[in-house]
Amino acid sequence: MAPARWHAPGPGTAGGRPALLPGCGGVAVGVHMGDELGRWLGDHLMPGACVEDRADGQAGPGSVHMLACLGNRVRSASGDLLGVVAGKRGGLAPGFLPPSLLAVEAPDERLERICPGERVMVETTGRGLQLTDHPGICLSNVSPALLDLLPVQERDGRLAVAVTAWLPSWAAGSGVGQDAWIGDLDIADEEALAGPSLRYGDLVAFQDFDSSAGRFRRPGYVSVGLVCHGPGRGDGHGPGACIVMSGPAAELTAVPGPASLGPQLVELAARPSPPQRVPKERNA
């Protein structure tokens, strides 16, 4: 479990108001997938508990971060189920390394019993997952359990994903140019966010954006992410989405919602003893 940390103030906002809000690390009891982002006053706030895997206290992603997928089970050191991975945040930058955190969605009664510094186990599975019928679509951070929850349909030979918001490429802020398996991509454009109010767990699509080899603008491509952290208060930051899939528009398209996986992730995390999953044919 990662402790809450205070980092030197970043760029701040053009309005000049310093952001003195919680959000980096620790355990956020009461904050869950499915909550409206605007419900909580935070800065890059993720639901539930934050996990990091660098024992030396150094920021930057370790192998747990690089292998973890949304929907992976997280257990306490004694083996009791804690919850499921529900988000990532962090990244890389020249000269400094922000923290690389996993968010764990878990029932409050379990969140209340855990403490930063405790060891947890993440059952990572999902690296290498591919859609055999759509080899051009790249999955990132998707566990088999999450794949079963994704609101996808076959439509004219393309995979159609339901999304809450459809964003232009220039709405992508902090996180551009980094590995899709590390942290998240911030939505840094108030105009693009003026429409629907987002909830933790909503799916959003970035138009003309690819995430197969880093996150970057690429005309004719679509990237879909799952909203996993709340607004970042600094310029160029905003709510963050963990990328789940990307591909050429000929194979992947986004259609208007319903597109919130929040309630399903809450339910997945609360399942007392997860049943053995039987793989479906389409992603065998």
Place this chain on the structure above:
Amino acid sequence: MSMPVATEPPTNAARLVRTRLAGVVSPASANAVVSPAGRAEVLPGQGGVLTSVQLGDAATGWCSDHLEVGASVRHPEPAADQALQVLACVGNQAVVLDGPAAPARGMVAGKHGALMVAFPPSALALIGPGDRVAVEAFGAGLQLTGEDRVVLHSCDPALLGWLLDGTEPDGRLRVRIAAQFSREAAGAGLGMPASRFNLDLDPALARHPATGTAADLRLGDVVAVVDQDHRRGRRFRSGWLAVGVLCHGRSAAGGHGVGMATLLTAPADRLSLAGDAAANLRSFWLAAAA
């Protein structure tokens, strides 16, 4: 000493403090990158001493990744390194303190993880990683008189005088630029403080300001990006412009590109962008040295 220029716009430069900072020339990096096509490459990256490509040479086309102009200078202590990054300004004078190149003179030419300092080829031939370089930091806090919405970063006062080319009849400031980028061009560097690092730009989206045709980019070019607000952190904002200088070369990785160290940002209606093929830091450097 500040570089000489013909006309200086009214600023608070007389109240700014000069600070001598020192850093060490850093070793070069070998960057392992994956291209958008999925090909993994290892290329000469940032840092070290770049001897074959100079300020004014092409910014793209080299087999490289984030190639930094001149010598790349850092300080081993994080807080001192941050001071070097924030206080040093493009156009500031620098001098080699150690080794056979001492006391060669150079000029701060950009910011990335390290501070980039341009030196003449004769000096670059003798500089090595580990040599110490001092920078006469001058320009942090610079403000144009009566222009509250024009925010400057990393800009030596003399460079500002060279960058601005008078005012239009309607009062807008004329800024000389070599190329202009559309809003879609902005990549890595978004969300980072505008007084440090730089903003990566997709070179395929560079245009000549006058003709709208594709522009060939050179290291040191003064460029503008549409719909970028760099007052604090680098961010997208409709109706704003950011102006800066290209200080590192292209990248093989998606979302990365040529790097623009921010010099100036303002609402678009405060600036008049004037295409000028000589709007390259090399021209300022030569004029200042003459």
